[in-house]
Amino acid sequence: MTREQMISRVVTALKKNDFHIATFFGSNTCFDLIAKNQNITLAIKIYENIDSIRKEQGEELKKLGQTINATCLIIGEKTKVFNLKDDTVYNRYDIQTITSKAFEKVLDHETLPSKYFKGKYIVDMDFNELKRKREKLNISLQELANRIGVATDTMNRFERGSSTSLETAKKLEHELDENLVKEIDILGKHPHKKDFDDEPNERLLEKVHDIGLKMALFNHSPFKAIGSSDHNLFITTGKGKFDIPKKALELKKASTVVNSDSIIVTTEYKYKNIDGVPVIEESDLETISKLKDLKKIIREREQE
Template identity: 35%
Template sequence: MREELLAKTVQLLHSLGFTVSSFLEFNSCIDIAAKKNDSAFIIKVLSNIDSLRPETAMELHKAAAIFHATPIILGEKTKTVTLETNTRYERFGIPVFSKETFTDFLYGKNPMFRSFKGKQTVQLDAQQLVLERQKKQLSQQELGEKIGVTTQTIHRYENGHPADAQDAQKIESLLSCRIISPQTIQSESNVEKIFETHFSEPALEKLFELGVPLAQFEHAPFKAVSTPTESLLINLGKDHRDIHRKALILEKTKTVFKAHSIVISKEYKLHNIGQTTIIAEEELESYSKIQELLKEIQKQEQKNEKKTTF
């Protein structure tokens, strides 16, 4: 079921002109990366959205911040119910949608409802609510009495608090106006820091010493990302097979997010797989500045632009 949802989502994004990469086979916190013009998404696909782990959510937030993308969870159900269409859910500050709702969004229709503690809420145009109430010459108390809520509830709605969906529909009917605003898809990031200063891997420590900020990952398609003047995707490789696999993951990432890429290994000298440079860990000692390493990476990219070697 999850695989089918992912395949259909990839197909949908392709059909709308997005550049798309899928990482399902890599057991990553990112299943889909997609970009079209200024719109970029980092997507995790889950059958049960309650199976999302805090560490996965944190890395989704972090990757989205680095690549200026919107993190999204696509799912089918919670532990107890099937996801409603036209509704925004949320887990760890990340917007969650059914595929149908996400499809509508891509076609320009934002969801109207938000699920909060099992109830459907909506966002009201608070200023419009005040104006329409005053047009009808109703006080907050009178409006509340007519729809069956307290004065305090109307006061909260007029100050921008989410409204119960049924209350909002009653208000619209009574005031003969539209005051329900569509939901946004922006995430509420709770990532305290993106870049690290301490690393368990000596290779990453050396890169950091070259003067490059590094964001470290445990569950992403890459081990680290740096953003000096240009983005650099980094993986650590072990044997021949692992290096090849890690390089191909970076190649897939680069089809969506423009970046240079390297795999650092203890066993192999400087060469490449596709447009990903493979560099021996010991060779990092020969560089004193990140610009020197980037220059060498660019040289390898140009040299191997039309051929792949290993």
Template identity: 30%
Template structure:
């Protein structure tokens, strides 16, 4: 089995060779690599054994994907049931989980998997409209087509209305009946645009940002303390390290990933501190004092000061 460090290095080098900008490798958190090519942003986490995927880390990964409009992916080699198969999606906590070969084929050839491994076997998604068109063309009832495919009328109704996945055996039978492809490739590189599942924080360290109109996600397994986005408005995300009585030397170390990730994700980055002795920037990252935030009336005031200090 390939060591995770080797797998991350291979993925990083592969993405660079395909024109992606890539972050440093962060192998102890919610993601290992962040990569960008044009508007496509990837959050990648690797596992030798995908049974080691952690729910807490996965939830944070999904939250960040929503903030950054990124595609979260887990790349692994095996599970307790054996080696993972190429061209199959193994979901872990609603995050697509695939092999490295499957990942490379998506990037190189725009070839997306269509088979989903789930409890009870392998399943696919189908185009229900194709079933409806076939029935209408051949004057068949739901029950007629259901009988031909050896399923119930209720099940056929769900197939036509894209309400359930179809096991691969039934999909093969349906394609033989219709004489055409009905399975749907699943684009795993489609960004996570839904904000419905975002769980905004409002703790002591981030409530000031919340008052300025930001939706804030506090992080525990990422190289920054919080990620935020202005609610109900198109804007760059904000990633921040927030006052936690850290020493200037510690803050200087934390500035490296903050700068790295802000460039890849097109995010504004900032330190929010209480210490009056700390200068207005650390490692090119603007520093905002907590008392300054209290004087702001809107997010625009914050962004203006971040821009000024970044330019200086």
């Protein structure tokens, strides 16, 4: 499956489930789309070969999730060595990674039973329920171990929380007539929201930061920073009649989906607003010293 086919499949699945979507496939960013519905915000990177995703992209994707409180996902079909399975959750830079077909399953409320860890396909079981049901049926550890073909010590480890193969877990479920395999939470797993206070090294961003706006900086996204105020503020810098409208379009897409503000900061520009995105000139920043003054300018220019 090509990347274009994967993208089409993912976007179709999101639309089917009433997500609002902003796509950024044409740029070399840490994410390819942001999607949001009533319950969840997703930040997704799509690559046919997940090994093509660089570490710095993965780190920034996680940072984006922490900043806008989004669940981060990587969607791919293979590594350099093997194809990914549609019923398995993988991990790339501590980000859950699944196939496009698995993503469809997740949105349709189907569960993915196994995960890939250190070269093995494993499942986690409800070990408390395992022990409770075994004792209820008055089956010894040794007897249950013999029934499923494992050592007694191995059975003991299962009851202390050790993972196992899906095949072994299914044998246990059959013997005890109980669902034991834990569901892997894909959509509900997101990093805890975090307020960053990165130090910008670009003059215009420094001026915004000096007003009192804490920000998370990004090198692989359509924006250069996300400010932390009453709610998120997407920020980028621009220059010239071609660059600024293009960047305004990208900011508008991102901020609309997650219901945030956005601004472009520039040395000078004749318009104060591009498609609803306020343009803040350097001279504006030199006249204010408090964050509330910047917020006032933003509100005024959103209406212009």
